[in-house]
Amino acid sequence: MLPTTITTTAKKKPMLLINDAQRHRYLVRIHIVEGIAFWIRFIIICTDLSAASGNIVNNAHDSLRYLVVILLFELFTSFILFIADSLYVILRYLGRVFYESDSDDLCNERKYLWPLATLTCLKQIDCYYDHPHLILLTRVCILIGFWLLRFIAFCLACACGNQYSPRGIAYAVISSFSLVISVFTIITEYLHYKRLWTYHPQNNYDATYNKAHLCFLPYSLINDQRITEWGTSTCKRGKKCESKSLFHLLVYHSGEDQFKPKHDEQNPTVFGFHQTKTNLAYIISQDARGFIPSLKGMLGAGVYFATSINHTETKAHNFGAYICVKVSLGRVYRTNKREMPSSTEKYDTVYYEHESGNDEFCILNSEQIQSWIITVNEDFDVNSNDRDMFNETLYTPCF
Ligand SMILES: [Zn+2]
Structure with a gap:
C-alpha cells in the first residue's frame, strides 16, 4: 500500500x-x-x-x-x-x-x-x-x-x-x-x-518542511567525507547490510554502495538518490507536494532516482544537493532497455537494469516516497552569504 x-x-x-x-x-x-x-x-x-x-x-x-x-x-x-x-x-x-x-x-x-x-x-x-x-x-x-x-x-x-x-x-x-x-x-x-x-543549511529556521523531510545532514558527516580511503564503507556489516535506515545509509555507507530490490520481492522498499541544485532541494524540502514528477523522460513521466550517490554525478543535470529517499516501488516493471512500458502495463515504477550495474528507476507518483534526508555540498551553495555556518569539526569525532 x-x-x-x-x-x-x-x-x-x-x-x-x-x-x-x-x-x-x-x-x-x-x-x-x-x-x-x-x-x-x-x-x-x-x-x-x-x-x-x-x-x-x-x-x-x-x-x-x-x-x-x-x-x-x-x-x-x-x-x-x-x-x-x-x-x-x-x-x-x-x-x-x-x-x-x-x-x-x-x-x-x-x-x-x-x-x-x-x-x-x-x-x-x-x-x-x-x-x-x-x-x-x-x-x-x-x-x-x-x-x-x-x-x-x-x-x-x-x-x-x-x-x-x-x-x-x-x-x-x-x-x-x-x-x-x-x-x-x-x-x-x-x-x-x-x-x-535540526541544522538548516539555508539558515531558514522559520520554514515549514514536508512531512517526508527528515533532516539536512551536514555534508561533512556522510561516510565518504569522513574516510581516508576512497570507496570504503564504515558499516561493520559490510556488503551484507540490510539496514532500512536513511541515517545509517548516509553516515556509514560509501557513495558507491547500492541497495537493489530483489527480483522476487513484492512492493520492495529501496533507497534512491537524486542530485539537484541547492536552491531546488530547498524548494522540494518545503513544498507540501515534495517532488513534482517530470512530464517526460527516458523511462517515461515520473521522478527519477539513481541507486547510488556516486551514480548521480553522471546522471544529474544540476549539482550541489543530494536528496536521498526511501521509496516504495509498488508494482515494478523491469527492463534492460531505455524504453517506456506499453500502455497496457500496470506498474508504479520502471526499473532500468544497466549493463554496468548502475541501475536507475522512475516512480510514477511522488507519494511513493516515504522519507528523505538532504545533504548539501557547501561548495555548490550559491547562497553562501546566507548559509548556516555549521562547524562540523565539533561533531565528526562522535561518529
Ligand atoms: Zn550498513
Missing part, C-alpha cells in the same frame, strides 16, 4: 546557543568548572574519610560507611567525566602534536580514543548503527545518569552530616553548587545534540 497524502509539519524556531563556536567555548568552560569542583569535593571527602578512620571515638567510625559510598559514586561519575574531558582537550587541542602523521596506525589509535573522550563508546552497539542520531542523545542520558548518582551522593552527605557532624557537611555544601552547574551542562549538551539534527 502506498503512503497517504503528504502534509507539512509545524513551524520550527532557531534554538538557543545556535552559534557553534560560542556554544563550544561555553561547553569547554563549564566542563573545566565541573572538573575543578570535582577535585574540591574529592579532597574534602578524602579529608573526611581520613579524619573518620583515625577517630573511633563517639561512633565517628560509623560515618565511614556513608563517606566510602559517596567516594565510590564520585569516582564512578565525576572522575570518569574528568578523564573523558581531559582526553578530549588533549585530542582536540594537542592532537596535531601527537598525530602529525596520517599513518593508519595513528589514525586507528585516534579512532579508539575519540569515543572515550566524547563518551560515545556505546555507538559500537548494533542499534546505534541504524540510529546514529541517538549517539549524542545517549551521551546526554549518560550525563543525566551521572547527575542522579551525584544527587544520591549529595543526599547521603546530608544524612551523614546530620548524624556525624561535621563529616559530610562541607561536601554537601560544595556538591549542592556543583549540581546546579551540572544542570546547565546537561542543558547545553542537549542543545549541542539538537543543533546537529
Whole structure:
C-alpha cells in the first residue's frame, strides 16, 4: 500500500546557543568548572574519610560507611567525566602534536580514543548503527545518569552530616553548587545534540518542511567525507547490510554502495538518490507536494532516482544537493532497455537494469516516497552569504 497524502509539519524556531563556536567555548568552560569542583569535593571527602578512620571515638567510625559510598559514586561519575574531558582537550587541542602523521596506525589509535573522550563508546552497539542520531542523545542520558548518582551522593552527605557532624557537611555544601552547574551542562549538551539534527543549511529556521523531510545532514558527516580511503564503507556489516535506515545509509555507507530490490520481492522498499541544485532541494524540502514528477523522460513521466550517490554525478543535470529517499516501488516493471512500458502495463515504477550495474528507476507518483534526508555540498551553495555556518569539526569525532 502506498503512503497517504503528504502534509507539512509545524513551524520550527532557531534554538538557543545556535552559534557553534560560542556554544563550544561555553561547553569547554563549564566542563573545566565541573572538573575543578570535582577535585574540591574529592579532597574534602578524602579529608573526611581520613579524619573518620583515625577517630573511633563517639561512633565517628560509623560515618565511614556513608563517606566510602559517596567516594565510590564520585569516582564512578565525576572522575570518569574528568578523564573523558581531559582526553578530549588533549585530542582536540594537542592532537596535531601527537598525530602529525596520517599513518593508519595513528589514525586507528585516534579512532579508539575519540569515543572515550566524547563518551560515545556505546555507538559500537548494533542499534546505534541504524540510529546514529541517538549517539549524542545517549551521551546526554549518560550525563543525566551521572547527575542522579551525584544527587544520591549529595543526599547521603546530608544524612551523614546530620548524624556525624561535621563529616559530610562541607561536601554537601560544595556538591549542592556543583549540581546546579551540572544542570546547565546537561542543558547545553542537549542543545549541542539538537543543533546537529535540526541544522538548516539555508539558515531558514522559520520554514515549514514536508512531512517526508527528515533532516539536512551536514555534508561533512556522510561516510565518504569522513574516510581516508576512497570507496570504503564504515558499516561493520559490510556488503551484507540490510539496514532500512536513511541515517545509517548516509553516515556509514560509501557513495558507491547500492541497495537493489530483489527480483522476487513484492512492493520492495529501496533507497534512491537524486542530485539537484541547492536552491531546488530547498524548494522540494518545503513544498507540501515534495517532488513534482517530470512530464517526460527516458523511462517515461515520473521522478527519477539513481541507486547510488556516486551514480548521480553522471546522471544529474544540476549539482550541489543530494536528496536521498526511501521509496516504495509498488508494482515494478523491469527492463534492460531505455524504453517506456506499453500502455497496457500496470506498474508504479520502471526499473532500468544497466549493463554496468548502475541501475536507475522512475516512480510514477511522488507519494511513493516515504522519507528523505538532504545533504548539501557547501561548495555548490550559491547562497553562501546566507548559509548556516555549521562547524562540523565539533561533531565528526562522535561518529
Ligand atoms: Zn550498513
